[in-house]
Amino acid sequence: MKRKRESGSREVGLKIGWICGEYFLKLKHLHYGYWTEGLDVDIVNLRLAQEEYVKFLLSHIPDGVKTILDVGCGAGHLAQKLLSTGYAVDCVSPSAFLTEQTRKSVADQSEIFECGYEELETEKRYDLIMFVESFQYIDLPKAIANTERFLSAGGHMLICDIFKKEGPQKGRQSGGHELAKLFRLMETSSFALVEDIDITEQTAPNIDLLNDALERVGKPVAESISDFLADRYPTVFKLVSWKYQDELEKIDRKYSGGSRTGEQFRKFKSYRLLLYGKPVS
Numbered sequence: 475m476k477r478k479r480e481s482g483s484r485e486v487g488l489k490i491g492w493i494c495g496e497y498f499l500k501l502k503h504l505h506y507g508y509w510t511e512g513l514d515v516d517i518v519n520l521r522l523a524q525e526e527y528v529k530f531l532l533s534h535i536p537d538g539v540k541t542i543l544d545v546g547c548g549a550g551h552l553a554q555k556l557l558s559t560g561y562a563v564d565c566v567s568p569s570a571f572l573t574e575q576t577r578k579s580v581a582d583q584s585e586i587f588e589c590g591y592e593e594l595e596t597e598k599r600y601d602l603i604m605f606v607e608s609f610q611y612i613d614l615p616k617a618i619a620n621t622e623r624f625l626s627a628g629g630h631m632l633i634c635d636i637f638k639k640e641g642p643q644k645g646r647q648s649g650g651h652e653l654a655k656l657f658r659l660m661e662t663s664s665f666a667l668v669e670d671i672d673i674t675e676q677t678a679p680n681i682d683l684l685n686d687a688l689e690r691v692g693k694p695v696a697e698s699i700s701d702f703l704a705d706r707y708p709t710v711f712k713l714v715s716w717k718y719q720d721e722l723e724k725i726d727r728k729y730s731g732g733s734r735t736g737e738q739f740r741k742f743k744s745y746r747l748l749l750y751g752k753p754v755s
């Protein structure tokens with residue numbers, strides 16, 4: 475069968491992240507770890523921290539929920555866990571690679587909608603629509619409008635994700651919608667806020683771990699490859715470095731200079747679990 479290509483740097487990044495995490499650390503999920511007290515912040519414990527995150531999520535699923543739509547389901551392991559807990563679960567997955575993994579995880583127990591949430595079309599309605607670290611990638615007004623549309627009356631929307639805090643300064647870590655903007659938009663919707671839990675403290679250690687891995691593994695490996703290519707193919711190397719100078723500088727600025735730390739994350743970001751309810755009628 476012909477291999478489907480991933481389009482877009484974000485999906486390629488998620489694919490590489492999942493392949494490396496699964497192979498080296500036996501990770502099942504693409505979301506952050508939830509670092510509980512007593513869990514040593516060490517890369518070898520990331521799998522345990524991700525399991526803590528799942529436990530935390532499951533404990534916030536409202537009573538009475540039977541059907542769930544997992545939007546941006548990653549490799550489908552959360553959906554698999556939810557199915558084994560007794561929920562009926564469908565998934566939304568715009569990534570060809572992650573959809574393939576999800577199919578292995580859920581077999582024929584779930585319908586997988588292979589599109590972005592913005593493009594979803596279905597007659598089905600769900601008791602709970604959840605966004606686990608996927609909300610940041612979806613167009614904000616469209617995410618709210620589609621969730622109002624695809625939820626059953628009295629259903630819930632659960633978001634667990636990174637948001638940008640309001641303030642005069644902007645951090646250099648990308649990612650996340652503006653929290654204040656979400657609150658403003660939700661006020662004009664039919665939803666009522668049921669729960670708002672700040673888990674920035676429990677998730678910030680992931681950034682220090684990622685930074686450490688980049689400094690101690692990513693950078694030296696990239697430098698060695700670059701040295702090898704410069705030595706072996708000097709003319710092509712000079713030409714490529716010149717052509718992609720702006721992009722390479724952008725990458726360097728993004729991943730160096732101490733901007734990707736837990737401290738910066740605490741300052742500029744807020745990781746929230748938000749549960750919203752849709753009225754019964």
Ligand SMILES: C[S@@+](CC[C@H](N)C(=O)[O-])C[C@H]1O[C@@H](n2cnc3c(N)ncnc32)[C@H](O)[C@@H]1O
Nearest residue numbers: 503504505546547548569590591606607608611
């Ligand atoms: C960081 S991963 C999180 C995956 C999974 N929820 C987990 O917790 O392991 C982000 C997910 O969002 C998905 N995604 C990206 N853009 C999306 C969109 N527009 N609509 C739906 N899902 C999207 C990606 O394919 C990926 O599955």
